[in-house]
Amino acid sequence: MDLLSPAGTRWRESDDSSMLASGAPGGPLADRWDEHKFRMRLVNPANRRRYRVLIVGSGLAGAAAAASLGEMGYHVDVFCYQDSPRRAHSIAAQGGINAAKNYRNDGDSVYRLFYDTVKGGDFRARESNVYRLAQVSVDIIDQCVAQGVPFAREYGGLLDNRSFGGAQVSRTFYARGQTGQQLLLGAYQALQRQVQAGTVVVHPRHDMVELVTIDGTANGIVTRDMIDGTIERWSADVVILATGGYGNVFYLSTNAKGCNTTAIWRAHKKGAFFANPCFTQIHPTCIPVSGEHQSKLTLMSESLRNDGRIWVPQRAGDTRPPDQIPEAERDYFLERKYPSFGNLVPRDVASRNAKDVCDQGRGVGPTGLGVYLDFSEAIQRLGAPTIKERYGNLFDMYERITAEDPYSVPMRIFPAIHYTMGGLWVDYDLQSTIPGLFVAGEANFSDHGANRLGASALMQGLADGYYVLPSTIGSYLASQPMGKTPSPDGAAFTDAEAAVRSRVESLLAVGGTRTVDSFHRELGLLMWDHCGMARNEAGLTEALRRLPRLREEFWRDVKVPGSGAMLNQSLEKAQRVADFLELGELMCVDALHRSESCGGHFREESQTPDGEARRDDERFSYVAAWEHGGGPSDPVLHKEPLTFEHVHPTQRSYT
Amino acid sequence: MSGADAPSRPGMRLTLKVWRQADRQAAGRLVTYEAPDVSPDMSFLEMLDVVNEDLILRGDDPIAFDHDCREGICGSCALMVNGYAHGPRRATTVCQLHMREYADGDTIYVEPWRAASFPVLKDLVVDRGALDRIVAAGGFISVPTGSPPDGNATPVPKDDAERAMDAAACIGCGACVAACPNASASLFTGSKLTHLASLPQGQPERHRRALAMVDQMDAEGFGSCTNIGECSAACPKEIPMDVIAQMNADVRRASLRSR
Numbered sequence: 001m002d003l004l005s006p007a008g009t010r011w012r013e014s015d016d017s018s019m020l021a022s023g024a025p026g027g028p029l030a031d032r033w034d035e036h037k038f039r040m041r042l043v044n045p046a047n048r049r050r051y052r053v054l055i056v057g058s059g060l061a062g063a064a065a066a067a068s069l070g071e072m073g074y075h076v077d078v079f080c081y082q083d084s085p086r087r088a089h090s091i092a093a094q095g096g097i098n099a100a101k102n103y104r105n106d107g108d109s110v111y112r113l114f115y116d117t118v119k120g121g122d123f124r125a126r127e128s129n130v131y132r133l134a135q136v137s138v139d140i141i142d143q144c145v146a147q148g149v150p151f152a153r154e155y156g157g158l159l160d161n162r163s164f165g166g167a168q169v170s171r172t173f174y175a176r177g178q179t180g181q182q183l184l185l186g187a188y189q190a191l192q193r194q195v196q197a198g199t200v201v202v203h204p205r206h207d208m209v210e211l212v213t214i215d216g217t218a219n220g221i222v223t224r225d226m227i228d229g230t231i232e233r234w235s236a237d238v239v240i241l242a243t244g245g246y247g248n249v250f251y252l253s254t255n256a257k258g259c260n261t262t263a264i265w266r267a268h269k270k271g272a273f274f275a276n277p278c279f280t281q282i283h284p285t286c287i288p289v290s291g292e293h294q295s296k297l298t299l300m301s302e303s304l305r306n307d308g309r310i311w312v313p314q315r316a317g318d319t320r321p322p323d324q325i326p327e328a329e330r331d332y333f334l335e336r337k338y339p340s341f342g343n344l345v346p347r348d349v350a351s352r353n354a355k356d357v358c359d360q361g362r363g364v365g366p367t368g369l370g371v372y373l374d375f376s377e378a379i380q381r382l383g384a385p386t387i388k389e390r391y392g393n394l395f396d397m398y399e400r401i402t403a404e405d406p407y408s409v410p411m412r413i414f415p416a417i418h419y420t421m422g423g424l425w426v427d428y429d430l431q432s433t434i435p436g437l438f439v440a441g442e443a444n445f446s447d448h449g450a451n452r453l454g455a456s457a458l459m460q461g462l463a464d465g466y467y468v469l470p471s472t473i474g475s476y477l478a479s480q481p482m483g484k485t486p487s488p489d490g491a492a493f494t495d496a497e498a499a500v501r502s503r504v505e506s507l508l509a510v511g512g513t514r515t516v517d518s519f520h521r522e523l524g525l526l527m528w529d530h531c532g533m534a535r536n537e538a539g540l541t542e543a544l545r546r547l548p549r550l551r552e553e554f555w556r557d558v559k560v561p562g563s564g565a566m567l568n569q570s571l572e573k574a575q576r577v578a579d580f581l582e583l584g585e586l587m588c589v590d591a592l593h594r595s596e597s598c599g600g601h602f603r604e605e606s607q608t609p610d611g612e613a614r615r616d617d618e619r620f621s622y623v624a625a626w627e628h629g630g631g632p633s634d635p636v637l638h639k640e641p642l643t644f645e646h647v648h649p650t651q652r653s654y655t
Numbered sequence: 656m657s658g659a660d661a662p663s664r665p666g667m668r669l670t671l672k673v674w675r676q677a678d679r680q681a682a683g684r685l686v687t688y689e690a691p692d693v694s695p696d697m698s699f700l701e702m703l704d705v706v707n708e709d710l711i712l713r714g715d716d717p718i719a720f721d722h723d724c725r726e727g728i729c730g731s732c733a734l735m736v737n738g739y740a741h742g743p744r745r746a747t748t749v750c751q752l753h754m755r756e757y758a759d760g761d762t763i764y765v766e767p768w769r770a771a772s773f774p775v776l777k778d779l780v781v782d783r784g785a786l787d788r789i790v791a792a793g794g795f796i797s798v799p800t801g802s803p804p805d806g807n808a809t810p811v812p813k814d815d816a817e818r819a820m821d822a823a824a825c826i827g828c829g830a831c832v833a834a835c836p837n838a839s840a841s842l843f844t845g846s847k848l849t850h851l852a853s854l855p856q857g858q859p860e861r862h863r864r865a866l867a868m869v870d871q872m873d874a875e876g877f878g879s880c881t882n883i884g885e886c887s888a889a890c891p892k893e894i895p896m897d898v899i900a901q902m903n904a905d906v907r908r909a910s911l912r913s914r
Contacts (some may be wrong), residue, residue: 068800083721087729103807139802146803148796148856150819157810175820181728182823189795196791227776256723290696295704297723324833397727400744400751401698405681466800486718515711517704561711566678567719567777570711634866 001172001591011589011626013637019273020625020640023427029646030110034131037471041478050483052236053473054221056208057261058085060180060458064188064241064465070194072470074477077234078191079206079223081258081572082257086188087243089256090461092299093180096164096172097458099137104161107212107500108169110134115647116167116455120346121421121449122599124276124623124648126642128428133447136467137459143466147186151175152613165302165347165454172455177301179394182441183458187417187465193237206232207572208263209498209503211239211270211437218437219419219486222496224504226572229565231500233488238436238473239482241267245442247280249580250532252301252526253417254286260576261583264424266546272432273384273625275425275639276389277583281600282533283418283453284350287401288370297416298401300394302454305343305350307378307387308411310334312371316361321374322410333357333515339608342568348451348600348613349654351415355533356611358414358470365412374410383565415533419457421448421600422590425625429472430464433625436480440464445623450599481612487586504564507574512557516573519554523577523584526550531588536604540592544585548633549580589626589635596620609649615648666692667759671706674766675720676775683775695755699742700725700732702754703765713855720779725750727891730826733833734779735766740830740889744885749826767828770838772876783829785875786843793867794847796856809855819853822846824892831886831894837878842886844872845898848905862909869906 025032027183043051051074055066058080070076080088102438113134118125145159151173152160164172165253177183192202205226212220212233220235247253257490268274285305287298311332313325333353343350354371357363364370379387384407390396395406402412423445430438430446441461448456486492530543554577562568597606598612598620606614623640669690674682688710693702696727699723707717723731725749734749736742742752757763763777773781811819823846831842848865851857880899887896 082723082729082731083783084730084827085785086790087731089721089724089729092724092726092728101806141806142801142803143798145806145809145855146796146798148851148854150816150820150854151822152804153811153813153816154695155813157812157816158807175823176729178824181826182820185823189790190798190800192787192791193797196793202787204787256729258723259892261839282774291694293694293697293701293705295698295701298726352752386773397751400747403751403755404755472801513712515708517708559711561714562716567780568754569719570717 010633011593011635011637014627017638019433020425020638021427022126022640023429024126025428029127029131031310032128033135038081040471040475043183043474043478045073047482049075049119050486051238051477051480052077053076053240054079054234054236055236055240055242056221057088057242057244057441057443058188058191058202059088059090059244060187060461061465061472062186062240063088063184063191064462065240065440066185066200066244067194068466069189069473070197070199072474073199073246076194077236078200078202079208080202080204081207081217081226083204085191085202087257088184088201089182090184090458092256093458094177094299095303096162096174096179097140097183098171098455099123099141099173099459100166100171101133101138101141103159104170106169108171110138112169113137113171116411116655117447117453118449119652120453121448122451122620122652123617123644123647124598124642125447125449127644127646129446132468139467140459140462144183144186146614147190148638149186150177151184164571167453175564180299183462187462205547207575208243209266209500209575212492213270213434213491213498214486214492216271216433218487220493222493222500227567229563229568231497232271233497235486235488235493237477237485238438240438240440240469240473241424241443242440243424245445246580246583247417247420249523249584250406250417250527251520252289252294252297254283254297257296260579262576262579262651264439265579266581267432267434267437269426269628270434271628272382272434272437273425273627274422274586275623275625276422276450276590276599277299277451277587278531278594279421279599280417281347281419281421282351282415284347284354284415285373285413286416287398288365288412288414289367297420298397300349300398300413301540304373304391304394307390308343308375309377310343310371310374312357312362312364318362322364322374331357331362338654345654346451347454348602352533352602354415363473370412370444372410373413375406375646376410378408379453405602419452419453421445421450425623427564429469429475431472431476436476438469450601503575504571506562507560507571507578510555510558510560512555512559515559516570519558520549520573520577520580523581527584527587532592534602534604535591537592540588543588544592547581547585547588553630554578554581586635590624592638594620595622613652615649660702666694667754669693670755670762672764673778675778676683676776679774693754695764697754698725698750699736699752699754700750706903708747711816713795718779719777722750726891727751728826730828733768733781733828733830735768737764740768741891746891748767748894749779768833770832770877772838773832773838773908774827784848785841785877788875789840789844789868789871790847792871793860793864794851797849797860800815811854815853819850822849822894822898826892828850828891830889830891832877834885834889836883836885837884839880840875841880841896841899841902842866842873842890842896845893845902849898849901852901852905861905863901865905866909866913869902
């Protein structure tokens with residue numbers, strides 16, 4: 001069991017940067033991926049079935065990788081905590097998926113998508129990776145169309161596009177407001193085809209609770225069967241984690257309730273470096289919290305900002321209903337501060353400004369934590385039927401949750417944690433600092449820098465799963481002895497299983513007075529207050545003082561009923577929250593050490609005179625990759641320097 | 656009503672009759688719980704969360720139920736509420752159902768999906784693996800990861816794409832099975848068949864797919880469709896019953912061909 005270090009958190013910096021060889025190739029940007037693929041080693045098709053691949057997570061990245069690797073002939077096992085792989089949280093993505101197809105002839109290109117993504121990430125991503133992402137984006141659309149993904153079409157039968165998240169070109173493909181669902185079902189169906197073919201075995205309701213390494217190489221995992229509590233060992237030649245983001249460290253987020261950090265945190269504790277953990281994304285258009293009972297937050301597509309106008313009363317403490325506040329006494333603060341972008345400023349800017357006006361006491365709704373998103377002008381201009389056609393499903397959802405009709409009363413919105421750019425550090429091949437451990441999708445840190453653009457998460461998940469891993473996994477396996485998968489009876493597996501059992505028993509044995517959820521809520525509030533939309537040294541220091549105490553209290557006073565040998569949802573949650581309690585501390589350390597502002601990471605000490613984020617490229621143009629120091633409070637910092645050969649770093653400006 | 660000065664409404668006192676079953680083999684029974692202070696703004700699952708927090712603190716076993724996204728798209732949640740799959744509200748999963756549908760003093764029955772093909776694992780949690788096996792039998796278009804033709808190489812009439820999307824909206828929750836007196840999975844199977852049969856990409860395997868999926872559906876022990884329509888009425892995505900007609904037509908055509 002991990003207990004607090006009495007001295008509190010300290011980090012040290014490593015002088016050994018050799019661990020972080022990105023392996024990103026040089027040469028002309030456009031040729032790098034092809035050249036790299038050509039240099040890779042291959043596994044003969046007849047030999048592939050002699051290699052075992054474990055994939056944890058069945059979202060876009062995991063399902064796409066499993067379907068592709070299974071089809072190539074590898075022996076694949078897939079694990080997910082849901083009762084079916086089709087339910088992974090990729091399914092909830094609404095808006096769309098970017099691809100540099102240039103079907104609109106509006107000047108889009110692979111280079112422009114690359115450029116937009118590097119700039120949108122506030123110059124904290126690797127150029128080679130981002131360029132590859134933009135390159136394979138076009139293949140993803142073709143693949144998905146062939147699978148039968150019902151993308152929106154025009155009357156001529158060709159694919160429709162829309163502009164998304166303030167992009168200057170129309171490069172977003174979509175399937176109504178359910179793009180993530182349809183892309184995931186495409187990958188899931190491809191996966192089920194391999195299940196039928198016998199190349200892939202899916203293990204639903206299995207929680208990965210430990211990574212197994214042998215001589216520093218990843219060779220297996222330990223799982224807990226969530227129906228009867230059986231602890232099982234799985235050995236393999238390579239392990240892929242595609243387990244999503246860690247936004248639920250904030251308790252309230254737009255993530256599904258089961259989303260957790262356990263797989264990547266266990267890997268981190270076994271030697272995988274954790275990169276940029278403080279880079280979290282906050283989405284501006286979510287439905288505000290209604291009370292203490294709130295269990296999650298619901299996101300509404302940011303396309304709403306195309307026609308809705310965001311405002312609050314000019315006067316603090318103005319509690320009049322919105323229709324009684326005259327036009328002259330309203331503050332359309334985004335339009336006022338950013339006349340050229342108006343309500344369409346990037347997510348981080350919109351979110352921070354909403355927080356500011358609420359901090360000034362001008363927030364609306366019962367809690368004062370909300371701003372209006374008002375469609376009355378758009379309805380007057382375009383008519384209610386047009387608005388219904390564009391946003392009908394979102395308006396219905398809002399009405400279902402709040403019992404207010406957004407056609408007649410302005411919506412209330414507030415920002416919420418939505419995505420985590422940070423994750424396990426990976427090289428160009430998506431391999432972590434543990435050989436044989438690959439990480440894909442939101443679980444890795446790779447492509448979005450300090451801020452992710454809209455409609456880019458689906459693109460990255462599928463790029464990793466369909467295109468990157470099928471090449472790089474083969475190259476890795478070609479260097480491994482064939483047919484020599486380690487036995488799951490070895491000492492490393494025995495030790496890992498023993499650690500899992502002791503952890504489960506420890507949690508059940510505490511027998512305290514507080515529920516797991518009450519700790520999770522407290523952790524979430526602490527993180528939101530001090531490591532949320534705006535961060536400063538005093539707040540982060542305070543969080544770092546309180547987090548070890550909260551962790552200590554958790555292990556002393558948590559109450560987990562029942563036994564380990566049964567379907568026990570409290571126990572599942574307790575294991576996850578125990579890991580969140582440690583991750584939260586690393587996030588605060590990372591946020592404290594990075595005293596610049598960039599992307600979703602806003603340090604109040606580092607802003608321009610008009611309150612915008614100010615980067616410090618001299619000191620912080622690097623990836624912060626944290627090595628676990630043994631205890632929870634003494635991480636070791638490794639730096640991967642970032643160099644920009646093609647996109648020159650500039651200060652983002654949206655005025 | 657305005658959001659700015661909404662008074663917080665008083666809590667409701669509700670009585671719950673919840674199906675409790677220790678595991679797959681155990682006999683289950685309805686157990687009564689009091690929920691003394693339910694806010695109308697809670698979702699149905701948040702109401703259960705509150706009941707569970709109380710059970711845990713009292714040293715009891717909390718009620719197990721499936722849930723995940725809580726925004727109506729993952730298809731995890733699966734509760735019979737007063738005999739209705741997902742509760743009383745049209746086109747709404749139970750995670751999106753809010754307690755303002757109920758009044759102070761109400762008694763609410765909460766049960767798992769009832770179908771022989773969905774065995775209860777614990778309390779309100781059932782095994783829906785049969786639905787995955789129906790998809791594995793043929794609910795896909797066989798396309799290797801690689802370099803398929805350009806996405807715009809095959810135009811798809813907009814109406815066909817819309818029809819495909821209408822059917823593809825299925826979230827695989829199983830409410831159709833739970834609502835059907837025959838426990839038929841025809842709406843689920845028909846929606847996947849209709850999705851893929853509406854697109855040119857789905858034509859080459861159309862007949863093979865229909866036969867394979869329907870065979871698997873039968874092998875899983877789901878009942879037959881007798882056109883009652885409860886499935887479509889309970890479907891949170893309002894999948895229309897004509898997907899079942901499409902399924903039957905394709906199976907008939909496929910059977911004639913294979914003869």
